Amino acid sequence: MEHLECIFCQKKFPLDIFDPFCPQCREPLLYPAPQKKRSFSPEKSLPLEKFLDFLPLLRVDPSLSLGEGNTPLLRLDHILKDFNLPPVFVKNEAHNPTSSFKDRGTAVAVQKAVSLGMGRIGTVSTGNMASSTAAYGAKAGLETLVLLKEDTPFEKLLLTGVHNPKLIRVRGDYGELFTKSFSIGRRHNIYFMNSVDPFRIEGYKLTAFEIFLQLDRQIPRFLFVPVSAGGHLAGLIRAFLDLRREGLAPFIPIVVGVQAQGCSPIAQAFASGKVKVERIKKAETIAHAISNPDPPAGNIVLRMIRENKGMIITVSDEEILEAQRILAELEGIFCQPASATVLAGLLKLSKEMKMDKNDPIVLVITGSGLKALESLKSLKTDALDSSLSDLEGTIDSLLT
Numbered sequence: 001m002e003h004l005e006c007i008f009c010q011k012k013f014p015l016d017i018f019d020p021f022c023p024q025c026r027e028p029l030l031y032p033a034p035q036k037k038r039s040f041s042p043e044k045s046l047p048l049e050k051f052l053d054f055l056p057l058l059r060v061d062p063s064l065s066l067g068e069g070n071t072p073l074l075r076l077d078h079i080l081k082d083f084n085l086p087p088v089f090v091k092n093e094a095h096n097p098t099s100s101f102k103d104r105g106t107a108v109a110v111q112k113a114v115s116l117g118m119g120r121i122g123t124v125s126t127g128n129m130a131s132s133t134a135a136y137g138a139k140a141g142l143e144t145l146v147l148l149k150e151d152t153p154f155e156k157l158l159l160t161g162v163h164n165p166k167l168i169r170v171r172g173d174y175g176e177l178f179t180k181s182f183s184i185g186r187r188h189n190i191y192f193m194n195s196v197d198p199f200r201i202e203g204y205k206l207t208a209f210e211i212f213l214q215l216d217r218q219i220p221r222f223l224f225v226p227v228s229a230g231g232h233l234a235g236l237i238r239a240f241l242d243l244r245r246e247g248l249a250p251f252i253p254i255v256v257g258v259q260a261q262g263c264s265p266i267a268q269a270f271a272s273g274k275v276k277v278e279r280i281k282k283a284e285t286i287a288h289a290i291s292n293p294d295p296p297a298g299n300i301v302l303r304m305i306r307e308n309k310g311m312i313i314t315v316s317d318e319e320i321l322e323a324q325r326i327l328a329e330l331e332g333i334f335c336q337p338a339s340a341t342v343l344a345g346l347l348k349l350s351k352e353m354k355m356d357k358n359d360p361i362v363l364v365i366t367g368s369g370l371k372a373l374e375s376l377k378s379l380k381t382d383a384l385d386s387s388l389s390d391l392e393g394t395i396d397s398l399l400t
């Protein structure tokens with residue numbers, strides 16, 4: 001029988017797809033590592049098959065995949081020269097089917113849903129996870145329910161609605177909605193694959209395995225990742241721990257979780273030495289996708305970061321927008337403000353601590369800028385107007 005484990009009380013519980021929380025600690029449960037020896041299958045092209053040994057699946061149904069993973073690892077040559085940094089790489093997860101890292105997790109959770117014979121899936125989300133779950137639900141032919149915040153903007157609604165799930169905008173507290181979704185799921189036979197679902201978290205590991213292979217089996221010294229609910233960071237650390245456990249890598253990176261100053265409950269707990277994250281009252285940041293005042297995996301993140309010598313830092317909205325601009329102008333990468341936090345975090349940290357010139361750094365870009373166009377409101381594009389007859393003169397005035 002399949003089990004999930006609680007890293008706080010160390011107890012194991014039989015898998016209950018409708019409630020992935022420890023009944024005692026109310027912390028998210030995680031999928032335990034198996035006792036057997038695990039290895040990669042590099043000859044396979046589908047990442048789910050390549051890393052199957054490390055996933056909580058017995059087999060993969062390729063017909064459920066939308067082509068997630070195999071995302072590029074790009075060296076930021078201009079940025080590292082301009083800011084005098086060690087080799088910096090971007091793992092660009094915006095190249096996933098619905099333009100965010102969420103597809104890594106949804107792909108695994110949907111495989112699980114189908115293998116368990118579930119006909120209905122759902123999620124509670126404001127953006128990226130909603131469109132990801134709706135798209136994979138469509139591909140798998142599952143009835144899909146997406147519960148959104150009351151004030152979700154119309155454009156965000158469209159990006160999910162295009163896949164034709166059952167969509168409901170819900171009035172009331174978002175944290176309560178998250179918790180309530182599980183009891184609703186049990187009553188209506190809907191598997192709610194929310195932000196800290198144990199199968200979703202295992203899916204996020206594949207990003208780290210790909211980074212390892214793309215760096216010729218090297219582990220980066222630093223890995224920067226944005227943090228909201230905490231599931232993504234937990235999955236990435238678990239992947240590096242897996243690599244170390246299997247003897248494939250000697251150490252794990254210094255994982256730097258980045259939060260926006262205007263909503264940084266985990267960073268605040270980290271800075272003040274607390275073991276529990278406290279809900280914050282007011283969240284205000286341009287990085288909407290990582291604005292969670294009550295992160296369900298916050299305590300797990302705190303613990304994993306401390307046990308593995310990582311850190312959680314904050315960056316301001318100004319630093320985020322500046323990093324978003326730099327990535328777009330110097331490197332051709334257009335990401336969401338939530339994702340630009342990773343470069344903002346690196347620029348901030350590199351001023352405060354010494355980074356060895358030979359140690360590679362990886363920034364995980366989690367989502368495409370095309371999904372958060374409102375962040376460009378302050379952008380000035382200096383387009384000149386010209387008639388056809390004056391065009392060459394106008395061009396001459398522009399060229400350097």
Ligand SMILES: Cc1ncc(COP(=O)(O)O)c(C=O)c1O
Nearest residue numbers: 128228229230231232289366367
């Ligand atoms: C673009 C983007 N980056 C980062 C995150 C944070 O991931 P997590 O909630 O797993 O910490 C999210 C979460 O929604 C996101 O949409």
Ligand SMILES: [Zn+2]
Nearest residue numbers: 006009022025
């Ligand atoms: Zn527990």
